[in-house]
Structures are given as structure tokens and as C-alpha cells.
Amino acid sequence: MITRPKDNKDLEKRAAIGVIRAARFVRRYAKSNxxxxxxxxxxxxxxxxxxxxxxxxxxxxxxxxxxxxxSLQLPHFKDVPKLMEKMDIEFAKKISKTGDECRGVIADFGEINDELINCIDKVVSLSTWVHHKITFIHPFREGNGRTARLIANLILERYGLVGISVKVERENKDAYIQALSQIDKMADYEPLKNLIYKGLAERYEGVAMKYYPFAKG
Ligand SMILES: Nc1ncnc2c1ncn2[C@@H]1O[C@H](COP(=O)(O)OP(=O)(O)O)[C@@H](O)[C@H]1O
Ligand SMILES: [Mg+2]
Known part of the structure; x- marks a missing residue:
């Protein structure tokens, strides 16, 4: 039986566990077709x-x-369904353009060539786009940021990269919010893309260290 949260702190604690479950859902979904x-x-x-x-x-x-x-003015709630429908069409186009070309390329790469580098960039761009779009429309009552970051990871993982953390609660928080507002204000996706690249670099170094613990330095 589900019990109700006692207060806001309890609610956030439970939502944090919900995020763990959602992350597991994302990992499985990424591996599916x-x-x-x-x-x-x-x-x-x-x-x-x-x-x-x-x-x-x-x-x-x-x-x-x-x-x-x-200062971001969020859309009126009555406009959300329509905006999400519009997003769905754009999302489908982007996925078919990026996804079909790049899925196998990254997952099983051998040679580091232009095609691979371009594909990684396309996937990171798509992940950046969907991340911002969700926070910009803000379709949900609460948890838009958490959902946006999980979906951004779903894109990375589906096309052969790994999920990352943009560390919003720690030293990166200002840079993260600044990167989002840079897109709101001038459609400049570079700062958020860079944060995703940074997250990928950290994750991959982590993976390398796990298998080659003495390799660094
Ligand atoms: N200027 C901005 N433009 C777009 N998104 C923003 C901006 N500032 C904050 N956000 C996003 O809004 C989220 C907060 O919305 P909220 O629904 O409370 O999500 P959560 O509870 O998961 O943090 C932040 O985590 C961030 O992703
Ligand atoms: Mg919130």
C-alpha cells in the first residue's frame, strides 16, 4: 500500500528514490527497440x-x-498539450535523422574517424535539444528538470554513449542554469552541449579507471 508523504522533505526523499527507479527504467528502455x-x-x-x-x-x-x-516566462498551462504535440513532431524528425544514421556507428565503433566524431556530436546535440525543450515547456507540475536530465541520458544511451550527471546540485549548478538560459535567450546550445561533453569525459574516464586502475598519470 502506498502511504502519503508526511511533508515536503519526505516527498523529496521519496522522489529521489523515484528517480532511481526512473533511471533504471531509462537504462532498460535505452537497450530496447x-x-x-x-x-x-x-x-x-x-x-x-x-x-x-x-x-x-x-x-x-x-x-x-x-x-x-x-526570469523565464513559462507557457500557459493550457498551451502545454499543443506545445508537446508540436515537440513530438520535431522530436520524431530529429530522431529519424540522427538516430538511424548513428545508432550502430557509436555502439560498435573501431576506428576513430570523421563519421564517428560527427555522430557523437549529433547525438550530443539531440540530447541537448530535448533537455532544454522539456525544461522550457515545463509540461509537469514538478520534476521537469529531473525528467529532462533522464531523457537526455536516454538519448545518449540509446545511441551507444553512457548516461551522465550534469551535477546540478553542486558546483556546476550556476553553469547549468546559465547554459539553459543561454538557449532560452539566444538559441545558443553550445554551453549546455559542453556540459554534456564534460559529463561524458568524466564518465568515460571513470570507466577506464575501473578497468585500468593503474593507467592514469
Ligand atoms: N532559465 C531556464 N531555462 C530553462 N530551464 C530552466 C531554467 N532555469 C531552470 N530550469 C530548469 O527547471 C528545472 C526546475 O524545474 P522543476 O519542475 O522544479 O524540476 P526539478 O524539480 O526536477 O528540479 C531545473 O532543474 C532546470 O532544469
Ligand atoms: Mg522542483
Whole structure:
């Protein structure tokens, strides 16, 4: 039986466990052949919240919100379904363009060549785009950032890269928020792309260190 959170702190603690479950869902989904679209975004959101705040889990918001500390004007809640439909069409186009070309290329690469480097860049760009789009539309009552970061990882993992952490709660937080607002204001995707590349570099070094613990330095 699901019990209700006692207070906000309890709710956030439970949501943090929901994020672990959603991350597991993302890892499995990435390995499958299932289509990635707007309904996948709702499924990931649902995995975070379904036992914590079931009323909002996977559902679009029914109120207007502000992002605390940000001047970004979020869309009116009544516009969310329409904006998500529009996003779905754009998302499908981008996935078929990037995805079909690049899935096998990254997963099983041998030679480091231009095709590989281009594909990695296309996948990182797609991950950056979807990450920002979700936070910009802010379709859900709560957990938009967490869902956006998980979906961004789903893209990386589906096309043969690894999921990353942009470390939003620590020293990178300002850079992360600044990178998002750089896209809001001037469609400049570079700062967020760079944060994703940095996250990838850290993860891959971690992987290398696990298998070759004496290799560094
Ligand atoms: N200027 C901005 N432009 C776009 N997205 C932003 C901006 N500032 C913050 N965000 C996003 O909004 C999220 C906060 O929304 P919220 O629904 O509370 O998500 P969460 O609870 O998962 O942090 C941040 O984590 C970040 O991803
Ligand atoms: Mg929040």
C-alpha cells in the first residue's frame, strides 16, 4: 500500500528514490527497440512520481508556474498539450535523422574517424535539444528538470554513449542554469552541449579507471 508523504522533505526523499527507479527504467528502455517520443517523457515522469504524488505522475500541469530565481516566462498551462504535440513532431524528425544514421556507428565503433566524431556530436546535440525543450515547456507540475536530465541520458544511451550527471546540485549548478538560459535567450546550445561533453569525459574516464586502475598519470 502506498502511504502519503508526511511533508515536503519526505516527498523529496521519496522522489529521489523515484528517480532511481526512473533511471533504471531509462537504462532498460535505452537497450530496447521501443520508440522514443513524447509519451516516453511522460512514462519517465510517471516512474519518478507514481508512488509519491500520483496525481501529477505522467500528467501535464493544470496550473501556471514560475521557475524560482529565473526570469523565464513559462507557457500557459493550457498551451502545454499543443506545445508537446508540436515537440513530438520535431522530436520524431530529429530522431529519424540522427538516430538511424548513428545508432550502430557509436555502439560498435573501431576506428576513430570523421563519421564517428560527427555522430557523437549529433547525438550530443539531440540530447541537448530535448533537455532544454522539456525544461522550457515545463509540461509537469514538478520534476521537469529531473525528467529532462533522464531523457537526455536516454538519448545518449540509446545511441551507444553512457548516461551522465550534469551535477546540478553542486558546483556546476550556476553553469547549468546559465547554459539553459543561454538557449532560452539566444538559441545558443553550445554551453549546455559542453556540459554534456564534460559529463561524458568524466564518465568515460571513470570507466577506464575501473578497468585500468593503474593507467592514469
Ligand atoms: N532559465 C531556464 N531555462 C530553462 N530551464 C530552466 C531554467 N532555469 C531552470 N530550469 C530548469 O527547471 C528545472 C526546475 O524545474 P522543476 O519542475 O522544479 O524540476 P526539478 O524539480 O526536477 O528540479 C531545473 O532543474 C532546470 O532544469
Ligand atoms: Mg522542483
Amino acid at each position: 521501443k520508440v522514443i517520443d513524447v509519451s516516453t517523457i511522460r512514462l519517465v515522469h510517471k516512474e519518478i512520481w507514481r508512488d509519491v504524488w500520483p496525481e501529477i505522475a505522467g500528467e501535464y500541469r493544470i496550473e501556471n508556474l514560475e521557475i524560482s530565481g529565473s
